[in-house]
Ligand SMILES: *[C@@H]1O[C@H](CO)[C@@H](O)[C@H](O)[C@H]1NC(C)=O
Ligand SMILES: *[C@@H]1O[C@H](CO)[C@@H](O)[C@H](O)[C@H]1NC(C)=O
């Protein structure tokens with residue numbers, strides 16, 4: 001029971017910290033694909049610098065590795081002066097309290113073509129421009145664009161704009177420049193205009209004591225308010241039940257004690273009565289025996 005209420009408190013605190021401290025990971029230049037040797041700057045844009053955001057990554061080589069292990073760190077930014085194939089992976093910002101930012105997939109290619117697509121999820125209704133680039137030549141060569149493996153468009157200048165994106169535009173994109181080769185594939189995520197990314201992931205099982213780990217992807221105000229109110233009402237309910245149980249136990253203990261006290265005093269009284277009765281009987285007996293002639 002104590003554990004449950006503690007958990008509730010932790011969830012509330014982390015939810016509050018989600019709303020007050022948020023970070024967004026940005027990539028510059030804005031691309032999720034890079035050529036080997038490119039300069040890349042990553043940065044945790046925070047609304048509260050006291051939260052202490054750490055840039056971490058998972059690659060095929062390392063897990064939850066901090067910037068110090070793979071880049072040049074200064075404040076909340078981290079630079080990779082010459083990115084390597086092994087730097088391909090998922091990057092995110094994480095605060096000491098647990099909440100994490102959006103995640104970004106970076107893909108580094110040893111080939112000569114990349115697709116520059118939005119690093120962050122795009123909002124439904126927005127226009128999205130894709131750029132197919134070669135390493136050596138200016139980026140105005142004709143390019144073919146593919147979505148989920150099928151050719152969608154051929155563009156003479158290597159640019160392609162998708163106007164008013166919808167959920168159906170979400171998918172895995174790549175491009176091809178004849179004579180130079182094909183780019184790696186990257187996901188384009190389209191988010192709903194009203195509700196952004198889905199609310200926090202799983203809550204830990206009630207038996208676990210580890211603090212809840214919420215991803216602080218921007219929530220819509222509505223779902224945030226809903227989540228907070230649901231969780232706080234559950235917390236209040238649990239605390240109330242706990243209080244009632246506590247009071248009941250106290251009352252029970254008290255009545256038990258009173259009963260015990262009453263019983264002991266009763267037996268004591270009875271004993272006193274018994275004692276006096278037996279004394280009376282004794283004196284009666286004595287007087288009887290003394291008065292009875294032989
Ligand atoms: C990073 O890797 C660890 C260990 O494999 C995993 O638990 C964690 O979920 C990964 N994080 C991301 C953001 O992929
Ligand atoms: C990282 O690069 C940015 C942009 O080029 C620069 O302003 C910043 O000082 C660099 N930071 C470090 C730690 O080198």
Ligand SMILES: *[C@@H]1O[C@H](CO)[C@@H](O)[C@H](O)[C@H]1NC(C)=O
Nearest residue numbers: 090102103104105187188189
């Ligand atoms: C990153 O890439 C993996 C594998 O390609 C994919 O499953 C995941 O959804 C991507 N994550 C993001 C944030 O794009």
